[in-house]
Amino acid sequence: MSIELKQITKKFGEVTAVANVNFTVNEGELVGLLGPSGGGKTTVLRMIAGLEEPTTGDIFIRGQRVNDVSVRQRNIGFVFQNYALFRNMNVFKNIAFGLKVKKWKRGDIAARVAELLEQFDLQGLDRRYPHQLSGGQRQRVAIARALAPRPGVLLLDEPFGAVDAKIRQELREWLVTLHHDLNVTTIFVTHDQEEAMEVSNRIVIFSKGRLEQMGAPREVYEQPVNEFVARFVGVMNVLETEVLAGVARINELQFVAPGYADGARLRIGFRPYAVQVSTNLNLLPYRAVLRRTYFLGIMLRLELELASGLTLRSRMTKEEYSQLGLYDGVEVSLRIKNYRVLATEHSRLAPELESEYQPPPTFGENI
């Protein structure tokens, strides 16, 4: 148990930025704090660092309560979103700063900085000033500087926010390797779900200051606790309707919703891959037109318009697409393999329901 947050709340005046957050980060873990901007994730990171004080609640680092421990004594490495390199110091002095103020010996400082310069592929740049570095180099200097005094925890605020897309991908892989090599407990903040999924051992998802879910990327993706998480970590079709005689109807679509009283308002959610498509118009219960295909690399996203005008999103591989012989404008039949009944956006998700097997309907049945 490296870091523990217990009932942390942070208010800025009247605004509650973080509300009653609890979570634990294990020694050596790589954890991503994920959420839309304004979700409170950066505030949580800054509270762990000691740059902000929680209004209520306790923070423990390695079993020690650190609420009253100042940022300089917490032994954390913090990498700022804009890197905050010291503009008036060259790369060597930037990395050496944390060692100098800790009164390391001159020789030890030189050795440690040389080691980091090599590890971060910054050799020969030690006399450069921050304004003479590229974005990627600046980021590596910032991380090297944070790691120089061998902190127990590394905290990164939007570490990939300021670099372009191509370097971003390399840096992600690099961060994973770095974390693997150093094995230092690492927490980073991001608003990019793909980034969080790819890099983290575990993800903590925030929305409006509340912790929505914490878990491994796969767990969060496959078992989202609520609609917010489900939609944030992936795409989800959500339809709102009323129950009548145990069945929720949205235009021609019907979903069995057992246990709900007549007139109850429900939200029906299903992943794009739950939408099964066939060019045999009589095979599946509903009829639709493929309006548009989006190419996302190996996966394709399909926009399907039902006969009633309702639009659903589906997803399939390129192979499936060509095997089915699909193209924009083709008429298809479809069914929804499984779905969830949701109450509100932040309420717990019910388990997934299988659609009952329906024999191929005769033409016109659903109109």
Next chain:
Amino acid sequence: MAGIVKRQRIAGCVKSQRGAEESAVAKWLLIGGAIAFCLVFLLLPLANVFVQAGAKGSAGYWRAISHPDAWAAMKLTLWIAAISVPLNLLFGLAAAWAIAKFEFRGKALLITLIDLPFSVSPVVAGLMFVVLFGLQGYFGAWLRDHGLQVIFAVPGMVLATVFVTFPFVARELIPAMQATGSDQEHAALALGASGWQTFWHVTLPSARWGLLYGVILCNARAMGEFGAVRVVSGNIAGKTQTMPLRVESLNEEFHGQAAFAVASLLALLALVTLAFKTFLEWRQRREFVLAQQAAAGELSVVSPPSSAGGRPAATKGTRKHA
């Protein structure tokens, strides 16, 4: 339809051209006016100071400058500047730091107060100190009982100078510090630096141009101040007379050339200040331009995409492709 559009476009063209002609006339009128104004009201009087100072030959000039009272005035002027500039440096730093880095109640009031000396007439400022510390003033009796003299003595002149020159350092520093933000300081603290180390190694260096600029302006005003110092000094030659006061009294006693001789020294100080200030601005701009160029040319010049510089090292063993 197309014809109409075309014609309109041509018409617009002609119109804008004529507009440009008009603005060219206006431009030269304005430039000419500004130059004429500068010549008549700034350059001519300044040149006149030097001409008048040397009107009766270098011997007279030297006599006026080497007069014991002139020497005393120079020394006193330097002393007052040497005391009030460092004081305002400290006050200015503290005030600018408080305003740029912290949020607190009454911040707007503090900013307004810093500007107060600019809006108060220097004579009023001087009188204010007389009311406080003069013999009939609020603290007059107490000061006399303890054998201290503020008004008609050097302490009063220092006080008046500090008051009048207070805004210069703070005014220059606040924007410089606000531009830097707090992240670098937080980074220093997170790395284990103390507040003092952070201030000395991070805050101060990043605001150094603003600081230097403020100090120069503050110094120029401290040496040149007349009104406030005149009121509190008593203007006793050789004792409480600074250079501006000496210029005035020499002039009143019809020692025209001597007055201009001392005035020429003050004018020289102004010119040196101006040159130094211009140099600082040039340095600062050059630093900025160099930084811009370095940032722009970085990727193409220093690390071509295929070089090792563009790729993190930790991945070297595990990934072969670039």
